[in-house]
Amino acid sequence: MTAPPHAADEPAADDPVVGDFDLGEVPTAREIRRFTARAARGRSGARAGALLQDLYEAVVAVGIAALITGGTVRQLRDALPPAPDVQAPGGLSLPVLVGVLLVAAVGALLSLAGRLGPVGLGGPEASWWLDLPVGRRGLLRPTARRLPLLAAGVGALVVLVLEAGMLERAGAPLARAALAGAVVAAGVVLAAGLAQTLGAPRRAAALTGDLLVLAAPVAAVLLVVTGVAPADLPTPGAGVVLAGALLVAACAVVVDRRLDDVPARTLREAGSVTSQALGAVVSLDSRELGRALGAGVAPRARPWVSRLRTVRGPASALVTADLVLLRRSSRHVVQIVVALLLPVLATVVPQLASPAGVLLAVVVGGWVAASGAGEGARWAQIAPVLDALLPLDARDVRRLRMVVPAAVMLVWSLVVLGAVGRWAGAPLDWLVLAVASTPVWAAAAVRAAYRPSPDWSGPLIATPFGALPPGVMAVLVRGPDLVALCLLPLWVAVALQAAPPVLASVQLVLSVVAVVVGSSTHERPWYERMLDDPDKAAPR
Incomplete structure (x- = not known):
């Protein structure tokens, strides 16, 4: 009895199906990032002249920002009248108001960090990198560093403007205040990143930041009503700034070691929100920016349902x-x-x-x-x-x-x-x-x-x-x-x-x-x- 015609074409059980290829070793996360960057640069068509032009534009932008900041500081200094010798009853001193503004800025930063992730990957990176057989820690490390460093720079600049422009501080106290602002801003973003690595929902960090923003002016009003507002606020000392910097560095190390524990779903959602927000900023669309920041932390389910009893027709339905x-x-x-x-x-x-x-x-x-x-x-x-x-x-x-x-x-x-x-x-x-x-x-x-x-x-x-x-x-x-x-x-x-x-x-x-x-x-x-x-x- 003869075998079927196609039986001779079928491979044996011990024959390799793919072929005898040398697959080599799996590349590391750093090599994958470098390969992606080289591929992007190779397909963009950019040359050394374009790189020098980008560097020149960055230097000019930083210089213009520094000049604008200096002019703003001088204008604030000249516009504010001198402080009275005796604080009026029921009033609020300017240093206390600056402290209230800084607390509100910390809350806004925490809310923004919670809405943006702060650790996330965009669509192409999330689609390719997250499925590779490598550790996520090396892939996510640049993303996890970017937002804290940016927040530190902005925090130092904001404190510098408020302290030098409104409180007229200079020298060593101003430098310590700027460093303290950078440390606090980086620590806030790292705290949101640590909460993300622990599995906490991003909505919790955003809501905490919103409540902190609300608590700052409410506390100021209570100080005015009770009449116990202080006349001045102390300047952070060098030891306090150094201790805060060490604490932030320790938090950064903990976040870096826990990057492998961030779920892929959270990374994709955070990266999508960040991409949408950046696109809105580039296209000068503040409405899209608000929708991106709001929809990113929207609750998935409601524990109760509103009856909408005020609806009596089309007009009332729209208002409701x-x-x-x-x-x-x-x-x-x-x-x-x-x-x-x-x-x-x-x-x-x-x-x-x-x-x-x-x-x-x-x-x-x-x-x-x-x-x-x-x-x-x-x-x-x-x-x-x-x-x-x-x-x-x-x-x-x-x-x-x-x-x-x-x-x-x-x-x-x-x-x-x-x-x-x-x-x-x-x-x-x-x-x-x-x-x-x-x-x-x-x-x-x-x-x-x-x-x-x-x-x-x-x-x-x-x-x-x-x-x-x-x-x-x-x-x-x-x-x-x-x-x-x-x-x-x-x-x-x-x-x-x-x-x-x-x-x-x-x-x-x-x-x-x-x-x-x-x-x-x-x-x-x-x-x-x-x-x-x-x-x-x-x-x-």
Whole structure:
């Protein structure tokens, strides 16, 4: 009996299936990183001239940053009035305010580190490196070092500006303060990395940072109310800075030894958030940056379900959706509370309780609070699912998106301008101005949320900040332009330290104009539309 024709072609059981190839030894993690870097450089087409150009641009950027920092320090020094000999009762000294700002900065850094990872790998690296039969410690080591070193540099710069500009310190105390800032910033990021290696969710670190940001101004308000605020803060000594540096170094060693224990899922999620955030920064899209930082630590499940009893129709459904989204975003709630307390604290610090200082605090605090309250409009701009399902006109949708920011900014305006009225006198007139100016904040928040993205498809323009598309500034100022123009009576009142009824009347008219402009669905300015088609662009 003969065998089947194909039996002779089948390999024997002991024959090698792949072939007799010399596979060699498995490369180390460092060799894999170097091979990846060489492959990237080889395919990029860059030459030595490009490297020298990048080095030149980096040196110029560092020099410009140093000059800007020095100018900012000198301006702060010249703008602040001298400290009084005796602190007024119920006030807050400038050193204590600087300490509050530093604590809030530590909380913001911890929140940012928790949202970014801080250890993570991008899409291509995570897809290739994590499946290789090598230890992850060598692959993740450069990524784990990058963010702490960057945080140390930024922390030293921030402390240098605050200490030299606001407290007028110099010499050895200033150097120790800058080193302490670098040590604390690096330690905060390493603490978030250690929590990540221990398996703690990134949301826990982000929430802890948000609570620390909230605790800083609340503690300052309690110090003002109780009247136990100190007049000065001690400067860290050399021994304290050295001990902190040794502790941070030990934490870095522990994090480095535990890099193999970071789950692959966490690395992919952190790398995805970091890539999205970097893309938003490069493309000058602050809305995408906020979505990246917010969605990266969103909870996966809810222990309870809201009944949404306030929904009675399309309009109430839209307003309820915005309110629920704001309530579930702890970062924006903290942002609104901090923005509420910032101008109040500026009115009780002797060196800041001037028209310029209070005006700056009101502008910054108001815009930060309005941006936090307009979270629903920002999400609707990228995913207008609810807007498309409801039987509402596009302009009506934008007006309804102003309801939640208007409610938030009404409370903000009453509290803040009430404190400004206590500082300037005649609080009742300031409360009337607060009510009249509230719609402008809401309209500005919605206008900024629905602004078009910069057009990167056309030719770019060379600027000192890099290549930018034409008209990028006109896009970025959509929203802040209403704050600058339609709140002019409020700025005049703060500058004059008086709020007469005529300013409230003018403010009411400008608020109506702001609502009309904020509810417009045109993405291009009216003068550009008039140049294209004067008949369609003419106002009716």
